[in-house]
């Protein structure tokens with residue numbers, strides 16, 4: 001076989017395997033216009049124009065969100081819910097307005113089902129404490145998958161340890177797709193919760209969660225979806241999915257850090273214990289007894305990240321303006337292009353070749369540690385993530401210590417992908 005021929009074959013298979021998200025033509029996407037909304041993108045890093053490909057870790061924030069935060073701080077800053085004065089009422093209206101936007105964004109039935117948290121991690125921990133500690137006991141089973149972020153592993157391990165419950169893990173194949181037959185075989189009358197990621201942050205796999213939720217519900221088992229990587233990149237309808245919980249982080253979807261949401265069906269949230277105790281989550285307190293507030297306040301003890309959550313509302317406005325489906329179609333095109341470019345490079349191995357993928361392209365180069373890849377790319381102004389991506393079991397499954405990961409957003413361009421590919425070729429040259 002001639003040099004490069006193997007790569008061609010590999011590329012053809014990997015690219016063909018990707019199922020197009022469909023419908024909107026990506027060529028109507030005015031990426032240069034969109035990029036103007038993100039001031040951070042127009043800087044140089046190490047003397048080169050910044051190429052930001054670490055969106056799965058944290059995405060960038062558009063001017064519209066920055067200005068909304070600034071307006072809040074300059075003209076509305078105050079504590080919420082408690083004050084009767086003008087500023088407090090303004091801040092409360094903005095904060096609760098953001099909750100309404102979240103409700104529409106994920107098609108929840110009611111705004112009170114959308115609990116503001118610091119991010120997906122806190123959302124999952126809220127469900128662990130509020131639901132898990134109350135309803136899961138000795139001998140019960142919790143099912144997660146082999147491709148979970150540590151945020152959707154460790155809380156359940158902690159719960160299992162505390163309660164004497166058992167963690168079961170859905171395995172995956174070499175492409176990074178869950179083995180659904182094995183999942184079906186794991187479900188039984190001892191299963192008390194299924195907690196799975198919608199999209200893998202380490203592999204990019206989009207899991208067929210609707211069917212998986214249906215299967216769990218046949219056993220009366222509630223399902224938590226870790227939506228950290230899906231909410232920013234695809235339309236979400238929690239009622240259509242019929243998931244019981246759905247957690248996501250604002251900082252991965254063009255909003256400030258400290259913002260995020262865990263959605264829960266009202267019927268479940270009402271039966272759960274509060275997550276934290278303190279101000280704003282009570283109806284009344286005596287030394288003998290506390291009566292908790294109704295939803296959503298029951299789960300929002302203390303002063304929340306008001307400015308950040310208002311920023312999340314503005315990020316949702318922004319996504320609605322640019323068009324989520326169009327953005328998703330463009331991102332998918334970009335992923336296809338990047339997959340094509342990188343898999344054509346001799347020595348590059350893509351980790352995660354599922355048919356359904358989104359936004360994330362993990363790769364390794366034979367005999368170069370991903371940290372070295374990351375450092376050399378950084379010298380050329382290209383930001384990728386190198387490491388285990390808080391998914392050590394995924395690394396173990398693929399028998400690698402780490403990967404380099406390029407992750408895309410709708411403001412990235414094909415030219416940036418070309419720059420990435422050229423920089424990778426350089427890495428191979430240097431280490432080759």
Ligand SMILES: Cc1ncc(COP(=O)(O)O)c(C=O)c1O
Pocket residue numbers: 056057118119120121122149151152197199200201226228229249390
């Ligand atoms: C799939 C997934 N779940 C959970 C998290 C945790 O998100 P956060 O750190 O914002 O709480 C991440 C972050 O990378 C993630 O990718």
